Amino acid sequence: MVDTRKQWKAWLYLSPAIVLLLVFTVWPIFNTIRLSLMEGYNSTMAANPYVDHEFAIGLGNFKRVLEYPNFLTCLKNTVLLCVITVPISTLLALLIAVGLHSIKFLQKPLQTIFFMPYVTNSIAIGMVFAAMFNMVIGGSTRPDSVGIINNLLEALGIDYVNWTNAGSKYWANLVVMVVYIVWNALPFKILVLLGGLQGINKQYYEAARVDGTKKSRVLWKITVPLLSPMLAYVIITGFIGGFKEYSSIVGIFGDTMGPAGNPYRMDTMVGFIYRAIGKQEGTASAAALILFGIIFVVTMINLAVSKKKTHY
Amino acid sequence: MAFKKKEATADLADSSVVMNARNLQQTAARQRISKICGKTLTYTFLLLMALIVIFPFYFMIISSLKTTEEYRRSVPTLFPMEFKFENYLNVFTDKDFQFWVLFRNTVFVGVVSTLLSLVITVFSAFAFARLEFKGKNALFAALLGTMMIPGELFTITNYQTVNDFGWMNSYTVLIVPFLVSVFYIYLLKQNFMQIPNELYLAAKVDGTSDLKYLWKVMIPLALPSLISITILKMMGAWNSYMWPRLVANDSAHKLITNGLRGAAFVDELGNTDYPRQMAAVAVVSLPLFLVFIFLRKYIMKGVSRSGIKG
Amino acid sequence: MKVVLQNLTKIFPSRDKKSNQEVVAVNDFSFEIPDGKLIGLLGPSGCGKSTTLYMISGLQKPTSGKIFFGDDDVTELSTENRGIGLVFQNYALYPHMTVKQNIMFPLENLKGKDKLTKAEKLERAMSAAKLVQIDELMDRKPNELSGGQQQRVAIARALVKMPRVLLLDEPLSNLDARLRLQTREEIRRIQKETGITTVFVTHDQEEAMSISDMIVVMKLGVLQQIGKPQEVYDDPVNLFVAKFLGTPPINVFNGAVKEGKLYIGDAAVLETPGVEDQEVTVGIRPEGFELEADGALECQLSNVEVMGRDVSIVTTHPASCNVTIRSIIDADCKVDVTATSVRYNLKPHKVFIFNKETEERIYF
Numbered sequence: 001m002v003d004t005r006k007q008w009k010a011w012l013y014l015s016p017a018i019v020l021l022l023v024f025t026v027w028p029i030f031n032t033i034r035l036s037l038m039e040g041y042n043s044t045m046a047a048n049p050y051v052d053h054e055f056a057i058g059l060g061n062f063k064r065v066l067e068y069p070n071f072l073t074c075l076k077n078t079v080l081l082c083v084i085t086v087p088i089s090t091l092l093a094l095l096i097a098v099g100l101h102s103i104k105f106l107q108k109p110l111q112t113i114f115f116m117p118y119v120t121n122s123i124a125i126g127m128v129f130a131a132m133f134n135m136v137i138g139g140s141t142r143p144d145s146v147g148i149i150n151n152l153l154e155a156l157g158i159d160y161v162n163w164t165n166a167g168s169k170y171w172a173n174l175v176v177m178v179v180y181i182v183w184n185a186l187p188f189k190i191l192v193l194l195g196g197l198q199g200i201n202k203q204y205y206e207a208a209r210v211d212g213t214k215k216s217r218v219l220w221k222i223t224v225p226l227l228s229p230m231l232a233y234v235i236i237t238g239f240i241g242g243f244k245e246y247s248s249i250v251g252i253f254g255d256t257m258g259p260a261g262n263p264y265r266m267d268t269m270v271g272f273i274y275r276a277i278g279k280q281e282g283t284a285s286a287a288a289l290i291l292f293g294i295i296f297v298v299t300m301i302n303l304a305v306s307k308k309k310t311h312y
Numbered sequence: 313m314a315f316k317k318k319e320a321t322a323d324l325a326d327s328s329v330v331m332n333a334r335n336l337q338q339t340a341a342r343q344r345i346s347k348i349c350g351k352t353l354t355y356t357f358l359l360l361m362a363l364i365v366i367f368p369f370y371f372m373i374i375s376s377l378k379t380t381e382e383y384r385r386s387v388p389t390l391f392p393m394e395f396k397f398e399n400y401l402n403v404f405t406d407k408d409f410q411f412w413v414l415f416r417n418t419v420f421v422g423v424v425s426t427l428l429s430l431v432i433t434v435f436s437a438f439a440f441a442r443l444e445f446k447g448k449n450a451l452f453a454a455l456l457g458t459m460m461i462p463g464e465l466f467t468i469t470n471y472q473t474v475n476d477f478g479w480m481n482s483y484t485v486l487i488v489p490f491l492v493s494v495f496y497i498y499l500l501k502q503n504f505m506q507i508p509n510e511l512y513l514a515a516k517v518d519g520t521s522d523l524k525y526l527w528k529v530m531i532p533l534a535l536p537s538l539i540s541i542t543i544l545k546m547m548g549a550w551n552s553y554m555w556p557r558l559v560a561n562d563s564a565h566k567l568i569t570n571g572l573r574g575a576a577f578v579d580e581l582g583n584t585d586y587p588r589q590m591a592a593v594a595v596v597s598l599p600l601f602l603v604f605i606f607l608r609k610y611i612m613k614g615v616s617r618s619g620i621k622g
Numbered sequence: 623m624k625v626v627l628q629n630l631t632k633i634f635p636s637r638d639k640k641s642n643q644e645v646v647a648v649n650d651f652s653f654e655i656p657d658g659k660l661i662g663l664l665g666p667s668g669c670g671k672s673t674t675l676y677m678i679s680g681l682q683k684p685t686s687g688k689i690f691f692g693d694d695d696v697t698e699l700s701t702e703n704r705g706i707g708l709v710f711q712n713y714a715l716y717p718h719m720t721v722k723q724n725i726m727f728p729l730e731n732l733k734g735k736d737k738l739t740k741a742e743k744l745e746r747a748m749s750a751a752k753l754v755q756i757d758e759l760m761d762r763k764p765n766e767l768s769g770g771q772q773q774r775v776a777i778a779r780a781l782v783k784m785p786r787v788l789l790l791d792e793p794l795s796n797l798d799a800r801l802r803l804q805t806r807e808e809i810r811r812i813q814k815e816t817g818i819t820t821v822f823v824t825h826d827q828e829e830a831m832s833i834s835d836m837i838v839v840m841k842l843g844v845l846q847q848i849g850k851p852q853e854v855y856d857d858p859v860n861l862f863v864a865k866f867l868g869t870p871p872i873n874v875f876n877g878a879v880k881e882g883k884l885y886i887g888d889a890a891v892l893e894t895p896g897v898e899d900q901e902v903t904v905g906i907r908p909e910g911f912e913l914e915a916d917g918a919l920e921c922q923l924s925n926v927e928v929m930g931r932d933v934s935i936v937t938t939h940p941a942s943c944n945v946t947i948r949s950i951i952d953a954d955c956k957v958d959v960t961a962t963s964v965r966y967n968l969k970p971h972k973v974f975i976f977n978k979e980t981e982e983r984i985y986f
Contacts (some may be wrong), residue, residue, distance in 0.1 A: 026458075028469035177551070
């Protein structure tokens with residue numbers, strides 16, 4: 001039997017958490033759905049005491065969001081960044097983790113280095129990356145300084161590129177973002193995959209060695225399948241994080257989310273939602289629900305695929 | 313079939329691996345070469361990647377010590393020719409950046425929200441781990457369910473809510489909405505569950521009160537998790553950007569990351585003075601490095617299970 | 623393919639750097655495994671038997687010494703170039719592959735002129751599977767198989783590339799008692815059918831004795847004795863080997879040799895011509911006792927266990943090194959259960975005497 005006095009105690013202990021969750025988590029869920037269905041809702045209009053404003057109920061907000069060119073830019077940027085960075089960072093992390101796992105000499109120091117970007121402020125380090133790619137424009141035809149990355153390219157005999165300055169190309173902006181996001185995503189993936197590798201029985205590798213299996217074959221036929229639960233985990237969390245990309249772009253491009261003269265070119269879905277907050281709540285809510293829907297569907301697909309692939 | 317006959321096996325063994333003295337030496341040499349090649353390749357790859365990973369940090373530090381003129385040279389230097397420590401001095405004195413105000417705000421918000429969050433988390437986790445009440449499992453499942461929803465979805469309404477409460481541009485708005493983390497409750501509940509129930513029953517037999525038991529037994533045993541939560545929460549305050557920018561971007565309540573991104577660090581001509589900016593970035597990054605060096609294992613413990621970055 | 627080990631030594635560096643304590647896992651180990659035989663490497667855990675096996679396999683490199691397969695010196699050759707098959711203690715079957723894929727895996731690594739067509743691979747895999755009688759299970763995953771079946775798959779995988787030497791690391795230790803008995807017969811049968819030189823490692827002397835052509839007894843990295851199981855049992859070179867082989871174990875006494883006679887306590891139990899007077903350790907096999915009314919050795923009777931075919935008599939004696947002495951005699955002999963003591967005569971070939979310090983056998 002549950003003792004009633006204890007029941008009362010349990011609810012007392014839980015009360016602060018429950019009150020806060022009701023206000024800041026549960027209510028927003030319902031309210032977001034409510035606002036998304038109120039055509040053209042915006043708080044300024046709703047708060048105006050002199051106008052008795054009725055908002056029609058319907059799916060107009062969703063329609064408007066999807067037709068809004070800015071939103072489509074955001075969607076395109078988000079999906080592109082996701083689709084490019086998740087495979088690259090996963091593959092690199094896999095190779096690095098396998099490499100780290102196979103060596104003895106220098107293993108610890110290298111591990112420490114690879115984990116370093118883990119605990120960073122993505123805005124602050126984004127500013128470092130921005131500086132690395134930035135050109136300092138002077139009076140002459142050639143910029144005073146083309147930035148350290150361009151210096152490296154020139155050392156390799158490649159022409160310098162306008163990465164982030166005014167007049168830069170879209171693909172150049174995208175490359176900068178991909179480099180930064182991959183760099184930022186590596187440590188977590190390496191950490192998880194290395195942990196997974198250390199959990200694999202060494203005898204599988206000895207058995208493969210006895211059979212003279214080539215290194216690459218061991219990687220694809222033994223390591224990857226045995227690591228598949230961890231790989232699925234980093235891919236799924238990678239996609240979820242990727243769809244919520246925002247602060248890394250602010251880190252590189254600042255609040256304007258684009259190079260000078262071309263603001264919001266690199267805007268993302270989260271950026272879109274944030275800019276609509278306090279102005280166009282109806283649209284913002286619809287966008288947030290679309291984002292949630294995309295993340296949900298992608299996660300489900302990932303889970304379904306990984307269930308098939310990781311089953312053993 | 314070959315397996316059934318001794319001769320056949322011997323024959324096959326001879327053909328499949330032909331062995332004579334010269335062949336043997338060749339094979340041994342070949343395998344040594346391939347082993348060396350493999351190791352070289354592995355180390356080259358790892359060292360190259362390590363260089364890429366570490367380079368931004370290195371760039372940040374050398375740039376922060378350069379003079380503006382040296383930074384802007386068309387042929388870059390990989391090490392400062394003369395150290396300009398004034399860049400760092402400037403971080404603390406810059407009128408635009410206001411380091412000490414930002415620092416005070418951030419530490420205050422961090423400490424208060426960490427303490428309150430720990431209390432709420434400990435009591436909730438204790439209720440879920442040790443007490444029996446109706447609807448416990450359903451409630452816990454519902455809490456876990458909210459973890460799937462992206463935080464941006466809450467922000468829209470929360471912005472309205474805090475506005476209605478009149479909390480805009482205050483410390484309260486930075487602290488209260490994020491006090492409860494379902495993930496922390498989950499983490500600590502798991503940790504509490506590992507403590508054998510017999511200890512609780514024994515304490516009850518001795519007439520120990522819940523609170524005393526919690527304080528004397530559960531908290532010491534769950535200390536590593538509590539430390540993880542503290543570090544993650546403090547780092548959260550240090551790194552938070554989006555919410556503060558929306559609700560408390562006034563100079564009195566601004567947090568450090570917003571201050572860093574917002575400050576201009578420009579010279580007289582309006583061009584960004586990168587060495588000064590890099591010095592500020594380095595100063596803001598320093599506490600995180602210290603955490604990384606000394607408290608890494610606590611972060612790893614929490615984060616590898618969540619996929620959430622500090 | 624005969625396998626020769628020459629002065630094989632393996633030294634592991636110490637785990638912690640401070641103490642610098644090296645571990646000599648295998649010490650100056652030499653022996654020759656004749657072609658087509660089944661050899662049991664036997665010893666208590668930590669005796670270096672697994673290390674020896676791993677050195678034969680090439681997974682571990684000897685610190686010094688040489689390994690020959692036939693006339694080829696394979697010491698420097700890495701494992702994949704040695705043409706061996708290895709069965710691991712916990713089988714190491716790839717969990718994500720079916721039985722068929724597991725067995726075919728080694729064949730897919732063959733290169734150059736050894737490369738097989740798909741049909742050939744399948745045929746080889748099938749015949750290996752038939753040999754170990756798992757051809758019905760080809761499409762299952764390892765976790766859908768019993769321990770004994772997994773063991774067979776592991777053997778099939780080791781055999782499928784027709785190795786020159788088959789190595790088994792504690793092949794039966796993960797099986798329950800009944801399966802163990804069955805599987806060891808199976809290993810014997812497979813080895814006979816294929817005629818592949820086979821080395822297996824075990825700590826179970828009964829297992830080694832029952833199926834090996836030869837056993838190799840090891841202790842702390844040092845070779846103790848090699849021979850046919852019965853020869854080693856009947857003629858142990860030292861106290862360790864005598865104690866390690868045989869169930870129930872050999873009975874050990876403190877004794878002395880005086881004027882050509884062996885004494886246990888005050889009783890002269892045996893003639894030992896040509897042995898100098900000295901204190902000795904005496905080992906008597908359980909089957910070395912004969913009940914006689916006027917026997918030389920008197921023991922206090924504590925228990926009689928009738929086990930069908932034989933009778934096991936448990937007694938005590940002040941000179942015994944163990945708490946009890948166990949003798950096994952024919953069930954036809956009637957034992958007076960109510961008596962307080964029994965008297966034995968000893969069968970000379972079941973009695974071994976050992977030097978008290980070196981524990982080496984003293985022959986007489």
